[in-house]
Amino acid sequence: MIRILANDGLEEGALFSLQEHGFDVIIEKVPQENLIDFINSSQVRGLLVRSATKVRKEIFDACPNLSFVGRGGVGMDNIDVAYGRSLGRTVTNTPASSTRSVAELVFAHLFSVARFLHHSNRVMPVEGQGKFEALKKSYAQAFELKGKTLGIIGFGRIGQEVAQMAMGLGMKVLPYDPWVKTAEIEVDFLQTGDTFTLEFETVSLDELLQASDAITLHVPMPANGNPLLSAAEFSHMKPGAILINTARGGIVNEKDLLVALDSGRLAFACLDVFENEPSPLPELLNHTKISVSPHVGGSTAEAQTRIGQELVDLVIDHFRA
Ligand code: NAD
Numbered sequence: 001m002i003r004i005l006a007n008d009g010l011e012e013g014a015l016f017s018l019q020e021h022g023f024d025v026i027i028e029k030v031p032q033e034n035l036i037d038f039i040n041s042s043q044v045r046g047l048l049v050r051s052a053t054k055v056r057k058e059i060f061d062a063c064p065n066l067s068f069v070g071r072g073g074v075g076m077d078n079i080d081v082a083y084g085r086s087l088g089r090t091v092t093n094t095p096a097s098s099t100r101s102v103a104e105l106v107f108a109h110l111f112s113v114a115r116f117l118h119h120s121n122r123v124m125p126v127e128g129q130g131k132f133e134a135l136k137k138s139y140a141q142a143f144e145l146k147g148k149t150l151g152i153i154g155f156g157r158i159g160q161e162v163a164q165m166a167m168g169l170g171m172k173v174l175p176y177d178p179w180v181k182t183a184e185i186e187v188d189f190l191q192t193g194d195t196f197t198l199e200f201e202t203v204s205l206d207e208l209l210q211a212s213d214a215i216t217l218h219v220p221m222p223a224n225g226n227p228l229l230s231a232a233e234f235s236h237m238k239p240g241a242i243l244i245n246t247a248r249g250g251i252v253n254e255k256d257l258l259v260a261l262d263s264g265r266l267a268f269a270c271l272d273v274f275e276n277e278p279s280p281l282p283e284l285l286n287h288t289k290i291s292v293s294p295h296v297g298g299s300t301a302e303a304q305t306r307i308g309q310e311l312v313d314l315v316i317d318h319f320r321a
Pocket of ligand 1 (some may be wrong): 016075098099102153154155156157158159176177178179180218219220221222228246247248272273295296297298299
């Protein structure tokens, strides 16, 4: 029986499905320092991880029978992918599984700041009784998303899903992606199976910065490790614009962001990802103009189910091929 170690947990349906297909699945968490010994002594041939377990060169070198490594989710920063593949091992992930969940989180944040929910949920439990009328008055500057322009930096899977949702809300979409000039997206707004095509042309980064009421990032971390948006880019943005980062911490210069918020250049920021995870800067967490979440873009029941199912299919394809 082929033995699979799911070291960062596995969705229940996926576990049953692998067992039904005759795999012996271990879901106990093996500490990182014991992994090599465990894999070899237990004859593990497939390793499933999320982001916690690191699969570095040493594991590939020391475990010659480990032929499959699957990462549930998008990034593979925790795995030496190229090295594993150079040894002929299958190293793979489930990049599309969380697309919809991340796109929905973008709008959860955007609606939240547009109606001051990020603020009222912090303040009302503490001061709501005495300041009800004052808070009500200050939140009257809220705004609708309809008619606003959403700049989308990175027009891949998530960027395009965000674009569809924005169109559904009556927003104008301005995408920027140096590697995508045009995109045609099939949508089924009425859920009848009758699709129609939305066509998008990307614009320059500067055009996007200058014209967008809100800007959302959906790019990988640049290879040079430098932020994509810093003071220079903020100074080109519309005064009072909103910035949303659900991509990766470090893509936005956090210190410059705080300056832009404090000066009023930007009205709000929405952050799901941070440079110093899991201990983001307190100035970001406490800022009244920032809506925060703890890197939960892909953390929905539906995404977990899709991740599990995709992993099952990948394991079966690999070992049954
Ligand atoms: P994708 O590969 O489908 O799309 C990324 C797009 O970014 C590509 O079209 C690429 O051409 C473009 N791009 C790359 N560098 C760029 C740049 N400098 N400027 C503009 N565009 C650029 O990826 P995706 O599935 O859409 O994921 C996007 C990001 O979302 C990834 O960084 C991923 O790490 C992140 N993500 C976050 C969460 C979360 O929990 N918050 C979950 C899933 C994915």
